[in-house]
Amino acid sequence: MTTLPPMTSTLPALGGASIDTSAATTYTDLNGLAALKRDPNSPQAISAVAQQVEALFLQMMLKSMRDATAAEQTDSNAMGMYQDMFDKQVALSISQHADLGIGRLLKRQLAGRTAPGAAKLTSGAPTASATASPAAPMAAAPLAQTPAEFVQRVLPSIRRAAGTLGVDPMGMLAQAALETGWGQRMPRNADGSLSHNMFGIKAGDEWTGARATADTVEMSNGVATPRRSAFRAYGSIEDSVNDFASLLKSSPRYREVIAAGGNAGAYIASMGKSGYATDPEYANKLNQILHGDALQSAMASRIAAL
Numbered sequence: 279m280t281t282l283p284p285m286t287s288t289l290p291a292l293g294g295a296s297i298d299t300s301a302a303t304t305y306t307d308l309n310g311l312a313a314l315k316r317d318p319n320s321p322q323a324i325s326a327v328a329q330q331v332e333a334l335f336l337q338m339m340l341k342s343m344r345d346a347t348a349a350e351q352t353d354s355n356a357m358g359m360y361q362d363m364f365d366k367q368v369a370l371s372i373s374q375h376a377d378l379g380i381g382r383l384l385k386r387q388l389a390g391r392t393a394p395g396a397a398k399l400t401s402g403a404p405t406a407s408a409t410a411s412p413a414a415p416m417a418a419a420p421l422a423q424t425p426a427e428f429v430q431r432v433l434p435s436i437r438r439a440a441g442t443l444g445v446d447p448m449g450m451l452a453q454a455a456l457e458t459g460w461g462q463r464m465p466r467n468a469d470g471s472l473s474h475n476m477f478g479i480k481a482g483d484e485w486t487g488a489r490a491t492a493d494t495v496e497m498s499n500g501v502a503t504p505r506r507s508a509f510r511a512y513g514s515i516e517d518s519v520n521d522f523a524s525l526l527k528s529s530p531r532y533r534e535v536i537a538a539g540g541n542a543g544a545y546i547a548s549m550g551k552s553g554y555a556t557d558p559e560y561a562n563k564l565n566q567i568l569h570g571d572a573l574q575s576a577m578a579s580r581i582a583a584l
Contacts, residue, residue, distance in 0.1 A: 418471045421515075422461030425576040431461070432476065433580070435516045439523035443536055449545030450522075452568040453477060460572070465490035465509040473511035477522040478555075481508040488512075497556040542568060 422428035432454055433447070440447035457478040458464045465473045473490035481489045488511035495502050512518040526532040531552050538544035546568060550561025557563070567573055 418466075420462045421458065421464065421472060421474075425455070425460045425572040426579045428455060428458075428461040429573070429576040429580055432515055432519070435519040439519045443523055443526060444539055445536060445545055446538075446540045446542040448568060448573075449538070449542040449549070449564070450519075452542070452546065452564050452573065453549065454519075455567050455573065456563055465492035465511070467511055473509060474513065474515055474518045475509050475511060476515060476518040479510045479518075479522060479525065481510045485510055497558065 422431055429451065433451060436450045436454065437447045440450050454476045458476060465475050467473055467488065467490045473488075475490065481487075489508045490511040491506060491508050494505050494507045496505055497503075510518075510521065512521065526535055532549075532554075534548040535545055535552055538548050543565070546561050546564040549564065554560070
């Protein structure tokens with residue numbers, strides 16, 4: 279007969295730091311989780327939500343470890359239940375005292391979630407901070423505050439580049455909107471200024487120009503992995519769009535993208551198949567922007583202003 283280990287209400291603190299009692303510190307604390315709904319946009323709530331998500335990731339890791347040795351164990355069902363409860367509490371406690379990078383990345387994404395659209399998984403960039411500490415430079419304002427302003431600023435350059443490629447500019451416009459969150463998110467230079475990287479192009483060994491860094495999430499075999507990546511930095515929107523057009527024209531990988539010609543839907547479908555992004559939903563997200571109300575309204579506003 280298996281003897282069950284005693285259950286305690288709390289776990290010993292890890293690393294000596296205290297746990298934030300304003301959020302759920304025990305995985306069964308429903309009141310703590312409900313409290314997050316009172317002010318979901320506050321920094322405290324965003325931090326707490328990020329910790330909860332990181333805890334879920336740790337729970338999956340612990341469960342996988344348990345399952346890997348399940349065949350060798352003869353524990354009762356009751357023991358399995360207690361181990362599962364213990365693992366959940368351990369995961370939550372670790373997430374509150376350790377920085378695995380997932381919670382930090384999620385906090386940056388949540389802080390910029392009011393911007394329509396979403397950046398692709400390989401190029402999510404941190405949102406500019408509203409204030410700057412003496413140790414960090416003041417970040418520049420976002421490229422645009424609304425989809426209409428974004429379209430007004432980038433469409434002329436995109437139209438010229440699309441004309442040289444012989445493709446519909448709307449496909450490129452939707453791609454720029456997705457990559458930058460309608461101008462709200464893009465990699466920043468070391469001094470906090472905009473990199474003007476409109477298409478999330480990374481800076482490989484062949485790139486000799488300026489670089490900017492940003493936290494990203496990349497997909498590999500269905501697994502999301504947070505990374506810190508270097509991206510190309512440009513002096514203007516025009517430079518970025520022209521470099522993107524040059525990339526499409528010079529690489530055989532994008533031959534079908536250019537062959538799509540005046541069909542924006544075909545451009546997007548080919549871009550999704552080209553491997554430009556590791557996100558398997560990349561083409562679907564581009565289509566959602568292409569046919570979404572935000573882009574349609576922005577284009578209508580631009581036409582009305584002419």
